[in-house]
Amino acid sequence: MSGVTFAAALAALGGCGLLGGPDHSPAAGSGGLEKPSIRVAVMSTIDTAPFRLAQDGGYFAREGLTVEATEAATGQAALTKLIGGEVDIGYSSYTPFFAAKSKNTADIRLVADASSAAPGSTAVVALPGSPVRSVADLAGRRIGITAPNTMSDTLTKSVMQDHGVDFSHVAWTPVALPNVAASLKHGDIDAAFLTEPFITQSAKAVGSVSVVDTATGSTRDFPTAGYGALGRFVTESPKTVAAFQRAMLSATRDAADRAKIEPLMVKYAGVDAETAARTTLLTFRSTVDPRQLQRVPDLMLRMGAIATGVDAAPMIVPQVVG
Template identity: 25%
Template sequence: MRRTRSITARSSAIGAAVAVALAVAGCGGAAQSGGGTDCAGQTVRAGITNSTSDALLFIARDKGYFSGEGLTVEFAPFDSAAKMIAPLGSGQLDVGAGAPSAGFYNAVARGVTLRIVADKGSMPPGFGYMPLLVRKNLVDSGKVRTIADLRGMRVAEPAQATATSSTLAAILRAGGLGYNDVQHTYVGFPEHVTGLENGAVDASLTTEPSATIAEQRGVAVRFADPAQYYDRQQLAVLLYSGAFSKDRAATAQCFMNAYLHAARDFAAASKGGKLTGPGADEIVSIVSKAIKIDPELYRRSTPNYADPDGHVNVASLKTDYEFFRQQGVLEAETSVDALVDGSFAQKAVRKLGPAAATGGS
């Protein structure tokens, strides 16, 4: 295996930052109210990564779908989904959002109770929001013409043993390469742009809007659309803590009702992989303001897909799980099927109606 490299060290103060975020978000919600799905006065603590795939959460908040269900939803920011696992397990968070990883499955194997309850970000054709980028000078010079030319080169990923690693493996396999036929550099997505710019990495799997920023700066080109190599990969999911899904099931249902209401809006606005559909202007404004980026940058970027009925691609999760197993990064066997709970999304669809009947895609 080639030597793993890192562009920059992570701050050891992240734990303190998380603690502050959670303290700001509050230490607990109101007790579960008794009236079925009557959620008036309920507080839900949700972890976010402040990324474009958090769009549905921002839409549900700003368009009043959470408050319409009687909920007060407080967001706590994290630099990765992996950092949410411990707070979800301890009950400090009710909801999490991010990409399943080997660390996620290992936490479950150690007894942390979590549930995957809905799609948050997947990549069907047209929605390849995490493309493979290659440094422009390598492409222009002809040094990299095909995927096979990446052999031995430095490829940036957000972290080790995540769904992104499985994406890269699928793309490399199409070029006759194994996952470890390239050098892996693990850094956050914004740092991918810097690494491509200064030559510290040769290629990267980079999510939006960082991918579009790299293109606009002229330092990289979109070399491969992941959807062409790994169709409909389940890259990010909505998570419920075990306590939230079981002990506060009515409130968890209200949260899902609002979340899928937002999903319908997002599906209409981003139909075909472009933020030009009905309601797109409002959604571009909401999301760009929430994550503090230029609205036009967000509009030009490739959006993630989020199934308007919340369906989770379990087959994709199993593919990634098998990749982790082959890489030897799983501590114990875990049932993927047992982790997925589609009941909340199914009940929300019964309330909202199927997506096709409400204008979703």
């Protein structure tokens, strides 16, 4: 998921009040953080809007926390930065986190949730004149995905399996999300998995239509992305982690007001105001639910994305409430 980088400030929006951010002094008990300045790898996706709201709206500052955002092109890139020590916390779809845990390549701990798939927010799309008109037509086709064994092909395989469609002969074709519309137009692929705002952008650019909503059946309300850290950071900086969680909890709650999110999409996710208004948002979340999250590694195992099962619960950092 890429787009323009989330790098500029929100000064043009008129300050924290317009963002819905708190304008009062830091909360009591926010002092004494082990690491008051942290670096977080994020991607230019619409489901990081609550993070930007927390950063530029003063939510982190209220907790005595300074957060420096580092752009990552993909979830795997964010994970690489995390493992390499470039950042303290990384945002990613859940699949790279569980793949790393399954292979024992990193001690991944999940700090906060980010999003779940809402109806219409993730889909397989095709051109109107394409022979791909339903999920049944996906068998044996060339389907564009972000990369193998990611959320894109895992969700698509699950929906195909739900409908009894064989996916063993599908030509899974890596295509960057911003390039999907052109690939469809040029006939390089027959269909593609997309998330918002790329579903809306592709429809606007080449008239693509949703063939199947991948947030249905076994993957209804499926956890899609979250924020992870290494075990050492979590152990050494529990107050810092809790401060991050409190800020994200508050910002995610306020992100329910779409008026606060659409300007962020326009300024930082590379979409115009019309697309921002029409985009179907993912469901923003902050608190990690162990039972819900377990669905991710279980599905990855069934779809062959990981070779060994993963118990999600021990990976979850204790969550703040309030």
